[in-house]
Amino acid sequence: MTTYNESIHYDKRMYLADILGSKVYATSLHQRNIITAHELSELHRGLDLVHAEWANDTFAISPGVDEDIHTANERRLGELIGKGIAGKLHTGRSRNDQVATDTRIWLRDTLDEIESALVDLLRAHLGRAEADLDAIMPGYTHLQRAQPIRWSHWLMSHTYYFTDDLTRLRQLRIRVNRCPLGSGALAGNPFAVDRAFLATELGFDSVIGNSLVGVADRDFVAETMMWGSLFMSHVSRWAEDLILYSTQEFGFVKLADAYSTGSSLMPQKKNPDSLELLRGKSGRVFGQMVGFMYTLKALPSTYNKDLQEDKEPLFDTTRTLLDSTRIATGVLSTLSINREKMLAALTMDMLATDLADYLVRKGVPFRETHHISGAAVSLAENEGLSGIDKLGLDKLRTLSPKFDEDVMQVFNFEHSVEMRSAVGGTARESVLRQIGEVKALLRD
Ligand code: ARG
Numbered sequence: 001m002t003t004y005n006e007s008i009h010y011d012k013r014m015y016l017a018d019i020l021g022s023k024v025y026a027t028s029l030h031q032r033n034i035i036t037a038h039e040l041s042e043l044h045r046g047l048d049l050v051h052a053e054w055a056n057d058t059f060a061i062s063p064g065v066d067e068d069i070h071t072a073n074e075r076r077l078g079e080l081i082g083k084g085i086a087g088k089l090h091t092g093r094s095r096n097d098q099v100a101t102d103t104r105i106w107l108r109d110t111l112d113e114i115e116s117a118l119v120d121l122l123r124a125h126l127g128r129a130e131a132d133l134d135a136i137m138p139g140y141t142h143l144q145r146a147q148p149i150r151w152s153h154w155l156m157s158h159t160y161y162f163t164d165d166l167t168r169l170r171q172l173r174i175r176v177n178r179c180p181l182g183s184g185a186l187a188g189n190p191f192a193v194d195r196a197f198l199a200t201e202l203g204f205d206s207v208i209g210n211s212l213v214g215v216a217d218r219d220f221v222a223e224t225m226m227w228g229s230l231f232m233s234h235v236s237r238w239a240e241d242l243i244l245y246s247t248q249e250f251g252f253v254k255l256a257d258a259y260s261t262g263s264s265l266m267p268q269k270k271n272p273d274s275l276e277l278l279r280g281k282s283g284r285v286f287g288q289m290v291g292f293m294y295t296l297k298a299l300p301s302t303y304n305k306d307l308q309e310d311k312e313p314l315f316d317t318t319r320t321l322l323d324s325t326r327i328a329t330g331v332l333s334t335l336s337i338n339r340e341k342m343l344a345a346l347t348m349d350m351l352a353t354d355l356a357d358y359l360v361r362k363g364v365p366f367r368e369t370h371h372i373s374g375a376a377v378s379l380a381e382n383e384g385l386s387g388i389d390k391l392g393l394d395k396l397r398t399l400s401p402k403f404d405e406d407v408m409q410v411f412n413f414e415h416s417v418e419m420r421s422a423v424g425g426t427a428r429e430s431v432l433r434q435i436g437e438v439k440a441l442l443r444d
Helices: 008-031 037-055 069-081 095-131 151-176 195-201 211-216 219-245 273-296 305-334 339-344 348-361 366-382 392-399 405-410 413-419 428-443
Strands: 136-141 144-150
Touching: 008 037, 008 069, 008 095, 008 195, 008 305, 037 069, 069 095, 095 151, 095 211, 095 219, 095 305, 095 428, 136 151, 136 339, 136 413, 144 151, 144 348, 144 413, 151 219, 151 428, 219 273, 219 305, 273 305, 348 366, 348 405, 348 413, 366 392, 392 405, 405 413
Parallel strands: none
Antiparallel strands: 136 144
């Protein structure tokens, strides 16, 4: 039971949050004359010593005694400054408000690391989108070649998802960063500690206004996992595209050696392991989110030990999110693109819509032009021509008298992308507008 019950081997990573919380709590006890100035300074001195032991890796966990980080720190504090004073620290406090406080502090700081990694990922996209603006490749629907798009347009599409992830993360942080300290075991603090002071000193944005919520709420853990799941679904789709683009058959991109591996058997192989892991780890994050929802569901009010089950999935999920974001940035900023391969994958039939649009500009209704353009594709095929651009004006005129000399400018991929200059399109000007929009958000 002792082993089954203990959480020290994983919650020890919250040692700093635990010590900060204790120091501020001790100050609040002194403000209410529960402890003297001398006792307060002894508690602070002792807590700093405990902190130093964790920081220089000399803290000796007492097996079978130290159940969790909270009891371990208090045990050690008593050994260092004497149990008489150390025993006053926990006055009016419970591990229930303590653990909720520590987890929120730890998570808030971790989310800040993830946020900065996510900003780096967005910047890597913006940098590439600007640098590679001239590259044109096929855009796909149903994985079938559809219309030409700029590679930068594809890059920017992913920044729109990641930008929403960033906005959601910033909103989520507000709900994580609320202070439960001073909730006691469940009913509140009987020594009138100044909860606004506790919150401010610990860097929280607000105080949780109900003590039962203070000790029992783990929505902030669930929401982090939900956030992570949606984010990883975006990462997995991004990775899947790049895996495809890096195959010999596509050859649009080539991963740097640092982010690929060879095969133990086939000497010629270069495998996109980084991208496959990014795709694969999304499953792990979804699973942890769903698992924790099962833990939360139908729990009775306030603290139940089930809640200790929040930490391992939370720690693993946030680790995975941080690592994955950094790896994705590394992959993108070091891969090389092959403009020739992208161009070679473009085929004239991908301009069939442009041909129809040409006739629309000559006054023909779109439904008709769609039919005529389709007929042009079939005709070129039946005549054994390499594409609709080889039909020539005479043959095109047999399909519609509206075709003129200027139709030849339609058979150009650059022309095709430049036509799509409305907001959100793939024209140079439109992609630059997208880059500007995301840059503005990063400046906020
Ligand atoms: N290790 C516990 C957790 O993570 C701390 C709170 C324990 N509280 C209690 N009443 N047993 O949830």
